[in-house]
Amino acid sequence: MENSLTDRDRAIRRVLWIVFYMNVAILAVKIFVWMFSHALSVAAEATHSSLDAVNNIFALTVARMAAEGPDADHPYGHHKFETLGALALAGILSVTVYELARSAVLRLVSGPTGALNASPAMVALLAFSAVAGTAVSQWEAREAHRYRADLLFADAAHTRSDVYATLAVLAGLIAVGAGYPIVDPLVTLVVAVIIARTGWHIIRGTIPVLVDERAVHPATIQAATREVDGVEACYHIRSRGRPGEIFAEITIAVDPSLDVIASHAIADEVEARVGAAIEAREVVVHVEPSGPVDGTGDPSHRDETKEAGA
Structure with a gap:
């Protein structure tokens, strides 16, 4: 029994392109806030958001590979490339976690390196990016359920972690504005933990498929x-x-x-x-x-x- 997945594959690529453009817009806002606030936590969050856009491009490439039908070397099709791509996204997240944690620890050891600007305008822009990210992640998650796409599930989870991290950074920026600069690297560590947790959930969802775990009782x-x-x-x-x-x-x-x-x-x-x-x-x-x-x-x-x- 063989079903054509052409429409599904096109829909997945359409979703990924839309999410990519939204992530680029959100990234632009965060880079602007970082340039004027000089906050490490905002820089970390901008890095996290840049990975969202990179992940979208990577996911689009993997989705194209997964859409190919069966051939002589892959008689069951190429759909595991989609799951493998989700696992690779988790690997990218692990690198991000290391870099953020390293930067935060160095900042804690050396102390603040310059004045931080946590003006109401910066706080408002960061809050806007959190609202936009929430809308994007919720829509992508609905589309993931609709098309049962591992790649969209993983990407939506990544975007959702970005929202949580943005909220943490927002709270930290408010604390910095209140005169507590030490909160900045601490919030960066919180962001790293959030990203690590997201990566773990992606791994837990992809490994059973890759090792051919029983799918149905x-x-x-x-x-x-x-x-x-x-x-x-x-x-x-x-x-x-x-x-x-x-x-x-x-x-x-x-x-x-x-x-x-x-x-x-x-x-x-x-x-x-x-x-x-x-x-x-x-x-x-x-x-x-x-x-x-x-x-x-x-x-x-x-x-x-x-x-x-x-």
Whole structure:
């Protein structure tokens, strides 16, 4: 069972382009605030936002690779490139965390290096960027759910962490304006922790797909299979992938007296039922005869849900 994903791929790229332009606009605001405030935390946040834009370009490249159909070397398609791209974004975040933490510690050790400008205008501009970032991340998250795109989920999470970090920087800038410059590097450390947490959540979501962790509980597939007349048993149930990109494999047992055409018709029905139940991209059904076939014994089949530790 094979579904065309052309419309989905185009939609993902459209979302990424829109988010890219929005991130560039937000970055411009933060660079302006940094140039006039001279605050390390704002510089850190501008760096974080610049990575948002870089991530968008990287994601667009990965999305194009993931959109390619199956070929001789990649018979299951290229969709794991999308998940691999999300993991790479987490790697980029880790570099950012290191640089921000390093800068903050150096500032704490050496003390403030010049006057900081935390005027109401700077605070207002930073607040505006936080509001804009919130709108972008919420919209991208909705589109990620709509298209079930790992890349959009990862990018939306990154943008959301940017908003949290901006709010922390905003609070720090207000504290600096009140006469507490030591808050600036401390807030920078908070930003680093927020980014690190985002990267960890991305890693937790991508690793199961990359290592082919079970995508659907066998009981779910077995229930859909049992709805088909003529299926006497189902076992050796396997699944992998992510929602919308699930590959499943099942073995069913049918009456050994059935001819090939009848058995194939049952397998087709199982494929359709299971595919609809789990929204699979492809379902492969193997057919075996049930019960004794030569009078020498009964090759009984075990319950796959018990085999899988249900």
